[in-house]
Amino acid sequence: MKLDLSELLGGKRPAISFDYAFDPTQVDDECAALPPDVSVPANGIRVRGEALDSFGCLMFRARVDVTYDTRCARCLDPVRKTVSFDMERTVLTDRDLDRDLSHLTEDGEWDGVTDDILWINEGSVNPDADIMEEVSLSIPTFDLCEPDCPGLCPKCGKKRKDGGCECREEKKINPDFAILQKLLDKKED
Ligand SMILES: [Zn+2]
Ligand SMILES: [Zn+2]
Known part of the structure; x- marks a missing residue:
């Protein structure tokens, strides 16, 4: 979801909080591929958190709760599972890039202070593609309907x-x- 941070950028508000849900079909990103046999129901990804000014640095912080459908690895029964994780991103504008080139390598790449950057575009960020990458990494490749499923x-x-x-x-x-x-x-x- 596009999050409007213009009031944060303009210093009108110290933080902007959000709470929304989406499903992966809304995100077009190859890195966001879910494991085979896994699907996320409509609005199965809930994102709660805030974007805030932390000592002059804009941060995006969120708790992500994922509901997904998969199959038991032993008996193949359909099972619905949940997984949650926290994520944090530095929020940057093109202006930051011009101002602070010390963070860039000769090739113009970010120097590794953090890989986790959300770029602001016209006052907004859209974290969903980043969230989907984290979702695809956080879903286990192996789930069971019950811990001692006899298969x-x-x-x-x-x-x-x-x-x-x-x-x-x-x-x-x-x-x-x-x-x-x-x-x-x-x-x-
Ligand atoms: Zn089972
Ligand atoms: Zn038998």
Whole structure:
């Protein structure tokens, strides 16, 4: 979302807070690709925070809460998960660049004081592409429906949980005890 920082830039306000949600389809950025099998529902990314003047330096700080849909890595059931992270960016204008060239290398690249820069364009910043990059990094490549999901049965391919699989584990019996097992089976009958 485009955040209008003109009042912050003009010194009218010390901080501008925001709270909004978006979905990744609104962001056109290759780096923001989500892992395969992962999708984010409409407005699944919530961004809360503020842009503020911190000792003459403009900062963007936000808490990002992500809701996403994926599949259990063991039983392939659909699962909805959440992940949250904090992010911080330095906010710069082209004017800052002209004024303070000491931060630039000979090639004109930022010298690594921070890689994390949001550039102001006509008084606004749009952090969504940056947020999406962080989202794609923060979503685990491996999720489970429950920590001890028993997965699929290798024999029938059905889910082992919820009684989906009716295969009985074949017991491997030492021949010496086979006669004993037979007696036990008889008793059970
Ligand atoms: Zn599972
Ligand atoms: Zn089975």
